[in-house]
Amino acid sequence: MNRVTLTDDLSLSRLVYGMWRIGDDPDTSPAHVQAKIESCLAQGITTMDQADIYGGYTAEAVLGRALRTAPDLRDRIEIVTKCGIVAPMGKYSDVACKHYDTSAAHLRASVEASLRDMGTDRIDLLLIHRPDPLMDADDTGAALDALITSGKVRAVGVSNFRPWDVDLLQASMQAPLVTNQIEISLAAPGALTNGDLAFHQRRRDPVMAWSPLGGGRLMTDQGLLGQALDQMADAFGVDRQAVAVAFLLRHPAMILPVLGTNSLARIARIADAGQVDLSRVQWFQLYQAALGQEVP
Numbered sequence: 001m002n003r004v005t006l007t008d009d010l011s012l013s014r015l016v017y018g019m020w021r022i023g024d025d026p027d028t029s030p031a032h033v034q035a036k037i038e039s040c041l042a043q044g045i046t047t048m049d050q051a052d053i054y055g056g057y058t059a060e061a062v063l064g065r066a067l068r069t070a071p072d073l074r075d076r077i078e079i080v081t082k083c084g085i086v087a088p089m090g091k092y093s094d095v096a097c098k099h100y101d102t103s104a105a106h107l108r109a110s111v112e113a114s115l116r117d118m119g120t121d122r123i124d125l126l127l128i129h130r131p132d133p134l135m136d137a138d139d140t141g142a143a144l145d146a147l148i149t150s151g152k153v154r155a156v157g158v159s160n161f162r163p164w165d166v167d168l169l170q171a172s173m174q175a176p177l178v179t180n181q182i183e184i185s186l187a188a189p190g191a192l193t194n195g196d197l198a199f200h201q202r203r204r205d206p207v208m209a210w211s212p213l214g215g216g217r218l219m220t221d222q223g224l225l226g227q228a229l230d231q232m233a234d235a236f237g238v239d240r241q242a243v244a245v246a247f248l249l250r251h252p253a254m255i256l257p258v259l260g261t262n263s264l265a266r267i268a269r270i271a272d273a274g275q276v277d278l279s280r281v282q283w284f285q286l287y288q289a290a291l292g293q294e295v296p
Contacts, residue, residue: 001044018260023055033066051082057090083110104143141172187214246276
């Protein structure tokens with residue numbers, strides 16, 4: 001499994017296991033969660049993607065119980081987590097409405113809660129989950145720098161930020177924002193041409209892609225895109241998932257797809273994307289099927 005360097009002392013696996021729905025699995029036992037992680041590790045997938053809000057603010061604790069049961073796992077993985085969304089559920093069930101909070105006090109409290117829930121002494125990569133219209137960039141930036149200095153966070157980035165949001169926060173920080181996790185897939189190809197990927201390519205930032213299978217839509221599509229995926233899958237001897245992920249891996253922006261599933265069988269096939277070496281023409285065949293028309 002190829003790796004992507006973010007800082008001098010931090011790299012991530014090119015494919016990332018997403019734990020968005022890990023709390024939705026009927027079996028959230030430490031042994032079952034460990035089995036998922038071990039399946040990833042067997043393929044060279046060492047990076048686990050979390051967020052405080054996942055599972056109604058419970059998913060980090062599900063991971064934490066597994067890490068406490070098998071503490072040797074912690075040094076074999078990188079933990080990515082996110083904060084900044086406050087929604088009326090779980091520990092925030094008394095708030096009046098969903099909102100964003102990137103204040104220094106909230107970031108510090110969120111990191112402490114994540115460390116406690118996951119039973120770890122450090123977060124490898126902390127992302128601000130959504131752009132906050134009320135973000136005080138100086139306050140937020142100083143807080144992120146301080147979290148890195150403290151050793152509780154090794155590196156920081158953002159999620160769902162547009163280029164101007166990244167520029168605003170980066171201007172108030174000493175440490176670099178090392179990635180942006182955004183939606184990119186054959187079902188949502190806008191970032192390929194709207195300037196988001198181009199911006200990060202210019203900065204030489206790897207980009208993390210959430211929902212690389214379009215929330216599962218690519219696995220069930222019966223139209224032209226589904227037909228194109230099936231044709232490529234047959235040609236390479238893999239399934240649709242591998243082709244859809246390979247489409248992202250082929251892009252020069254160094255995209256890290258984040259794949260989330262609770263199925264051990266599907267987890268075991270995540271790395272199949274590495275068997276798919278799309279030519280430029282094959283890539284454009286998929287892209288045109290996604291667009292529903294020939295490129296201009």
